[in-house]
Amino acid sequence: MRFYIASKCNPLYVKSPFSENIIVNNYLNTFENITQSVEQLLKDEHNSLEIKQSATSLRNSVKSCIEELKQSATKLQELILVCSNDLYHAENIWQSKPMIASAAKLDIWEQLGEISGCSIKIQQLGIQCKEEAIKQAKQSWDKQIEYLINKWFIDAKGQQKKAIGWNDKKGFSNEIKLEVDNLCEKITVIIKQGLILVYQKSQNINLEFHCYINMLIKPKKMMLKKQINLRNIELRNKFINPIEHLPKxxxxxRNSVSPYLKALVELRLGDINREDVVKFQNNVSVKIENFIAAIFNDRIKLAIEAMTKAIAFYNDFLEQQQRYQQETPQQREAEKVWIYQQRQELAQMLGGIEVILNAG
Incomplete structure (x- = not known):
């Protein structure tokens, strides 16, 4: 990359915007001179009334020209400030290059290795915790249903009943509804116990993000810090409060089980058969497994995505570092000169615009 100092001898010479600025200021001077000339003419009693009327009309027209010039200058000032911000951005990049180029590459590679290893461990731990949670929840549910079956489908003589009639139906219905409510509470506890282990594992990794983020230019640095903060909040909320943040x-x-429960105890007009309760038990068991798996899969994916974004950040940083390390001192000096030249040009233009805006 080469930058050329603008000059008329240079084949890449571009006319300075300051020259246009001089022209605009000349317009202002011309309008002000006309206004002063009109004022002098109006004061001279020897001039005719008709000429004075024309001069007054000219003064009003010139005033409109000056106002238009000021409005244009105001708009141009806003646009030049945008240009200044772009140049400030370029200057920040130029200043950040030495820090990025001198960052310890070995430390970054160690971070990448640690993150990659942690990502695999999180996935393995997540699967283990998911399977254990499903096992505990289904065992608890089977135990609850077994208790109800033994209570309501065994008579006083210890013989199994194929069904329960009207007299026992209401009591059984109330109890199984209560067991479903208890099931939801128990599963919430089981899920939280498993997820907290995965969350703690994801937080154990020492991500030295901010050390390298602080080397970047301010806008990018602020954007990345905001993204990391939001991601950390999301991770914490979804791992600590899994039921409040279900997958979309x-x-x-409760909603998944509700149709089966309603079909068993509310829509049935006759007796409740034992085999219908067993069928209900199996249907709910499937829903339990799907529910727990959905939450764990969603949270594992979220944690892995955080690790993946961390890896992507370090890879981008290393690629940027490699490019900066290949730059020569001459190239850096040329960039510095170019930035300085553009800043001088913009400063001159802003100075000329200030003259227009401050004109009476």
């Missing part, structure tokens, strides 16, 4: 496609365990 899941309506919750």
């Amino acid at each position: 496609y899941h309506l919750g365990l």
Whole structure:
């Protein structure tokens, strides 16, 4: 990359915007001179009334020209300030290059290795905790249903009943509804116990993000810090409060089980058969497994995505570092000169615009 100092001898010479600025200021001077000339003419009693009327009209027209010039100058000032911000951005990049180029590459590679290893461990731990949570929840549910079956489907003589009639139906219905409520509470506890282990594992990794983020230019640095902060908040909320933050496609365990419960105890007009209760038990068991798996899969994916974004950041940083390390001192000096030249040009233009805006 080469930068050329603008000059008329240079084949890449571009006319300085300051020259246009001089022209605009000349317009202002011309309008002000006309206004002063009109004032002098109006004071001279020897001039005719008709000429004075024309001069007054000219003064009003010139005033409109000056106002238009000021409005244009105001708009131009805003646009030049945008240009100044672009140049400030370029200057920040130029200043950040030495820090990025001198960052310890070995430390970054160690971070990448640690993150990659942690990502695999989080996935493995997540699967283990998911399977254990499903196992505990289904065992608890089977135990609850077994208790109800033994209570309501065994008579006083210890014989199994194929069904329960009207007299026992209401009591059984109330109890199984209560067991479903208890099930939801128990599963919430089981899920939280498993997820907290995965969350703690994801937080154990020492990500030295800010050390390298602080080397970047301010806008990018602020953007990345905001993204990391929001991601950390999301991770914490979804791991600590899993039921309050269900996957978008899941309506919750209670809603999933509700149609089966309603079909068993509310829509049935006759007796409740034992085999219908067993069928209900199996249907709910499937919903339990799907519900727990959905939450764990969603949270594992979220944690892995955080690790993936960390890896992407370090890879981008290393690529940027490699490019900066290949730059020569001459190239850096040329960039510095170019930035200084553009800043001088913009400063001159802003100075000329200030003259226009401050004109009476």
